[in-house]
Amino acid sequence: MQAARGASLSRGSGDPDRPPSSPSSRRRRTWTAFLLVALAAYAVDLTTKELALRHLVDGPVALVDDLLVLRLVFNPGAAFGLGTGATPVLTVVAIVATVAVLVVSRRLGSALWAVALGLLLAGVTGNLTDRLLRDPGPFHGHVVDMVALPNWPVFNVADMCINVAAALIVVQAFRGVKVDGGHVDDDRRDPADDPADDPADDSAAAPADGAPGSDGPATEGPR
Known part of the structure; x- marks a missing residue:
């Protein structure tokens, strides 16, 4: 009785049947990571652009x-x-992309997807800020670029964020990991394929009449 009482108490307090990390708590953690990555990368992009406007006006720096x-x-x-x-x-495309990323981020359940979408949001909004606020005017503003490599167009931190995000999204697509942390194979799996639910296995496992352990009469074989 004490064991039964203790089991009920432990079930009520610790709730052992509940998974240690519920989907809602995992979604909150990954969304927080997504937001932190987006804010940090966005801040770096804005800072590097302001530094470029201050220190690169007189010419390039090798x-x-x-x-x-x-x-x-x-x-x-x-x-x-x-x-x-x-x-x-x-x-306009950047505005639509920003809204789309924010909508998709509500389903986040994967850490790598959180990083990818955070970088994507930072890159899109970083360049969008230039187009909205810089000369020659709203929706016509020019994006500030400052990083130059041989035989490559000049780019900025926002462009780097977008490219890294694209690479991470491709990786997740090849791995079959969805935004919510699930796997694409989980949707394709047929419950009928589960051997535990196959009645043929139950019939095969049941002992036949006359076999040891069965309740049926045993027939005597020829002598």
């Missing part, structure tokens, strides 16, 4: 000979100099 140069460039288009005449369109 950090590693010609391999890594800091050069101030104002880009009216997208990455690689594309869409230079479509700045308002790019601004």
Whole structure:
């Protein structure tokens, strides 16, 4: 009786049948990580742009000979100099992408997805801030770029965040990990394929009449 009473008490207080980490608590943790990554990367992007505007006005600065140069460039288009005449369109696309990332982030349950979407949000909003607030005006603002590599267009921290996020998303897609932390194979698995629920296994495991352990009569074989 004490054991039964103790079991009921422990069940009520510790709730051993409840998993140690519920989906809601895991979702809160991953969403918090997503937000911290996004804010940190966004702050780094804004800071580096302001430093570029202050210290690169007089000309480029070579950090590693010609391999890594800091050069101030104002880009009216997208990455690689594309869409230079479509700045308002790019601004609208960035706004839609920002809203989409925020909506998807509500389902977060994977740490790597949290990092990927956090970097993506920081990159999109970093360049979006330039297009909304910088000259020549809202929806037409030019993006501040400053990192120059040989045979490569000048880019910024926001561009790096977007590319790293894209790489992480590809990795998660190949691994089959969904945003909520589940696996795509879980959706494809048929409960009928579970051997524990297969009635054929139960019939095969049941002893036949006359076998040891059965309740049926045993038949005597020929002598």
